[in-house]
Amino acid sequence: MKLELSVSNSLARIVAYHQASKHHLDRYAPGPGGLDWANQPDPFRRYAGAPCVELPLQADALTIPFAAVRRGERPIVYPLDRDSLAILFELSLGLSAWKQHADSRWALRCNPSSGNLHPTEGYLICPALPDLTPGIHHYLSCDHVLEQRAEPSATTWGNELRGGVVVALTGIHWREAWKYGLRAYRYCQHDCGHAIAAVAYAAAALGWRAQLIPGWGDDELAALLGLDRVEDFADVEPESPEVALWVGPEPLSAALSVHTLAHGLSYTGRPNGLSSSQVDWPGIEEVDCAAHRPPTIPASRFQPPSRPPLAEGDRPASASTLIRQRRSAVAFDGVTALPAERWFMMLDALLPRADAPPLDAWPWSPRVHPLFFAHRIDGVPPGLYLLARTAEALAELRGALHGNWAWSRVEQAPEHLPLYQLTVADARDAARVIACHQDIAADSCFAVGFLTEFAGPLQRAPWVYRELFWETGLLGQILYLEAESAGIRATGIGCFFDDALHRLLGLDGLAWQSLYHFTVGGPIEDRRVQNLPPYAHLHQG
């Protein structure tokens, strides 16, 4: 049970955490300073003793092009059954490859993760379906199986889940804290945002839709998933409830109740321990308590303004291929330039449209507005640019950014794309320095700082702190897949000097904060690292 904190108390704690977890040019946020390899967390949670349902690996059968999925085209609706859910998980949280270098071997997944530490766990809450028993299942990506964690009593679920399932995401903070210390909580939230988007893209490729369920409280979700069971978690790393998504061919019913689902469940399986010992980072548990979400009565869903459909992509890759080939670039060539038209196409995908994934899953008005360090865009002078995702944000940002900024509309951009030039400049050094001196921010075609409405949205609802990071993760996942489909590559940047960016822009106070950075460019492959298929291990002996 979380401590009850008043809103102002919670807000103060969140702001204190946020400030303390900033990296500064002259000092990094508190972290372990080195890696305690003996305690490296197991990247896979398993529930020993839980009955397992093997899932087929058949994402290859899905031929819809990514170019169609990104535009929200859903020509085929797959049936709601075990095999389709297998594809949903394979293309969202499933493994995408194993990498090997010398004696080290590590798995990559369709959803990216800071440090590849993967704090996010996925659960399925489903009714009786062909080849699948009703209940709560944990998705174990390593084995591509569902572990049945709980079973409903015969009478309780009735018609609660009709035309869809619930996919719930949780976060294991320790996995990130092991490497990143205090800042880890932020990374868990980014990763959750990427995972939400990964589920939404996979759902759309099946002809379905994912919708974030906005009203469920953390305690209720924890109870449903069995995360609050002291007898199971007393000796192992806890999981924090993050978010529940409705996924399926039919829309979310307003009547879907977490209480009804949680009633009369019997749980099986014991979660594994992930490290032999763990270091508690003072600050992480506190911010998690302060950002605790109570049950809420959701406001009406945000309806995006009508916009022309996204321009057609020119590459015919299937969504299932593209999603599984997504990788973070480890270095960029410093040469590749992106044609302006292609850049505008990518940026356009960051604007919400009623049917286009993953933002069709997002119930709230945009609160994140990307600032671009454009280095190599053919036909666009290098410099700083800003995409104001709402008209209100544009007005506010014009007042908030102190300095001699041009605010001139980029004329070549499509009329509906609110892209503004702030200044013409060689921004490579600034991008590199702000991204903790990482060359990938300067050698790219463009880098991004996700400017986010901050103090305002947190004022009455401190748990929105998490949602702000999730939204940046959603936008990041869009850029990953858009870059992949343009034949280049992207990388999330969680390491950046927060206030250095704010100073560059002349931003004071906490009305706006940059919560995540990104970079997109022509990748250089690391040929020393071997690439192995994701699930060959399942067929060996």
Ligand SMILES: Cc1cc2nc3c(=O)[nH]c(=O)nc-3n(C[C@H](O)[C@H](O)[C@H](O)COP(=O)(O)O)c2cc1C
């Ligand atoms: C939230 C987040 C922050 C990240 N921060 C950095 C970073 O600062 N520098 C970097 O080189 N890669 C960064 N990455 C990339 C991860 O290292 C990468 O996603 C992970 O190794 C898994 O590889 P994959 O994306 O190819 O699956 C970040 C990724 C995420 C999702």
